[in-house]
Amino acid sequence: MKIKNLEESGIVKLAVICNDIALLMVSYWLAFAFSYGFALAGCFPYALKITLLIGVLTIIPTSYVAPPLFLKRMTHGNDILGRSVYTVSLQTLFMMTAMSLIRHSYMTAGEVLTGSCIFLCLLFSERSIIHHHLKRFRSQGHNLRHVILVGHPWNLADIYHTLNDHSLGFKIQGIFTRKDLPESMQLPKLGDRRAVMAYLQEHPEVTDLYMVSDTDYTTETEEIYRYCENHMIRFYALPVFMEFLTKRMELSHLGSTMLLSVRNEPLQDPVNRGVKRLFDILTSGVFLFTVFPIVYLIAGIIIKIQSPGPILFKQKRNGLDGKKFYCLKFRSMHVNKDSDRLQATKDDPRKFKFGNLMRKTNIDELPQFINVFKGDMSLVGPRPHMLLHTQEYSRLIRRYMVRHLVKPGITGWAQVQGFRGETKTLDQMENRVKADIWYVENWSFGLDLRIMWRTLVNMLKHNEENAY
Numbered sequence: 001m002k003i004k005n006l007e008e009s010g011i012v013k014l015a016v017i018c019n020d021i022a023l024l025m026v027s028y029w030l031a032f033a034f035s036y037g038f039a040l041a042g043c044f045p046y047a048l049k050i051t052l053l054i055g056v057l058t059i060i061p062t063s064y065v066a067p068p069l070f071l072k073r074m075t076h077g078n079d080i081l082g083r084s085v086y087t088v089s090l091q092t093l094f095m096m097t098a099m100s101l102i103r104h105s106y107m108t109a110g111e112v113l114t115g116s117c118i119f120l121c122l123l124f125s126e127r128s129i130i131h132h133h134l135k136r137f138r139s140q141g142h143n144l145r146h147v148i149l150v151g152h153p154w155n156l157a158d159i160y161h162t163l164n165d166h167s168l169g170f171k172i173q174g175i176f177t178r179k180d181l182p183e184s185m186q187l188p189k190l191g192d193r194r195a196v197m198a199y200l201q202e203h204p205e206v207t208d209l210y211m212v213s214d215t216d217y218t219t220e221t222e223e224i225y226r227y228c229e230n231h232m233i234r235f236y237a238l239p240v241f242m243e244f245l246t247k248r249m250e251l252s253h254l255g256s257t258m259l260l261s262v263r264n265e266p267l268q269d270p271v272n273r274g275v276k277r278l279f280d281i282l283t284s285g286v287f288l289f290t291v292f293p294i295v296y297l298i299a300g301i302i303i304k305i306q307s308p309g310p311i312l313f314k315q316k317r318n319g320l321d322g323k324k325f326y327c328l329k330f331r332s333m334h335v336n337k338d339s340d341r342l343q344a345t346k347d348d349p350r351k352f353k354f355g356n357l358m359r360k361t362n363i364d365e366l367p368q369f370i371n372v373f374k375g376d377m378s379l380v381g382p383r384p385h386m387l388l389h390t391q392e393y394s395r396l397i398r399r400y401m402v403r404h405l406v407k408p409g410i411t412g413w414a415q416v417q418g419f420r421g422e423t424k425t426l427d428q429m430e431n432r433v434k435a436d437i438w439y440v441e442n443w444s445f446g447l448d449l450r451i452m453w454r455t456l457v458n459m460l461k462h463n464e465e466n467a468y
Helices: 010-036 038-042 046-065 077-101 109-139 153-163 193-202 215-230 270-288 292-306 353-361 368-374 387-396 400-405 426-442 445-461
Strands: 145-150 170-176 206-212 234-238 250-254 257-261 312-318 324-330 378-380 409-411
Touching: 010 038, 010 046, 010 109, 046 077, 077 109, 077 445, 145 153, 145 193, 153 170, 153 206, 153 234, 170 193, 193 206, 193 215, 206 215, 215 234, 270 368, 270 378, 270 445, 292 353, 312 387, 324 368, 368 409, 378 445, 387 400, 387 426, 400 426, 409 445
Parallel strands: 145 170, 145 206, 206 234, 378 409
Antiparallel strands: 250 257, 312 324
């Protein structure tokens, strides 16, 4: 008997909705209690009952528009956070709309916001905990999907290494191939692809089949595909006509023609770009019109005292699509002719005392909130490099320019992975570029929040060894 995916189970879906309803009711009950006292909330007055009823009615359509991800095997923590934020935002929007339609608000906007914040914390915590336990459950051999691989092992190596993570709940039973296996693939060879049909008939537990097509076996491939379709086995074909690509490709359409693109770019979606830009404007705007003027005044006075010259340092750097823009920083060095050519080093004589402190604490980066507000940069993204470095490294590092497919950021995935500051070797820059490209291909709003949080933690702990 096939082992059914948890995310496909109607019982599990119903349980998730019921659980979300319970969390929502607790959240808004607490919000009401914080405002009016736990004694009154314990009596469940009419206003609270109506609010909870509206909440229950709005969580149901929310769960269909934004189904949960935490049950899925290939889900990561930042995906759960992003979907939790989306779910709570959507539910709050539905709730506010419903209250406006009945022309009576049973809770103030502040109380609704408090309830939403509590709901987000509870929802994310609960789903993270369940996802963690699901990974342990699957790593112990439960809720497995049984996989076979068919074709050249070189093409299937990435699939093997991904599915071989036991916490994902896949059991790779073997590979059908005539070729020798690399040492990194510890799998039994089950014969060539002409033996696949007999194996499938003898092993009904197989749930997934990954195949590299071969023109020498067109008839066998079609037969295997039809068998999989008729026996509820998920069939995946790998596009071997582009063997030079060793990464995931994305399916798209141009008219009626099916195409494969070399990468997934979430920020190509106008909705995603809009969400990211709105967050950038709101966050940078709040900072620029509250804290920044005070910081600018204090930093500006000290800079002027310690080093003659402008308060702000402007340098041309490459941004979105490689376009040039002026990146702003508090000046941390004496005015010099090498600023557009040489990176700062640990004991750089060009730095003055307060400038060195600003670099260690990242205060020198704060004027870049102006770049964010203007739209030249984002809060999170690949760090912009000086023009000379872009020219040099684009010739030395493969796919270097891919990092310019999104706006540069004040902080980024590479920085929280430790690839920050001076790059003394080519390998260090290559690792930074790989991290930047990973960000381009895996962006989510939850990932941005995670990066910002880790950046803040690193600053408070002074964990950034290359911050000089």
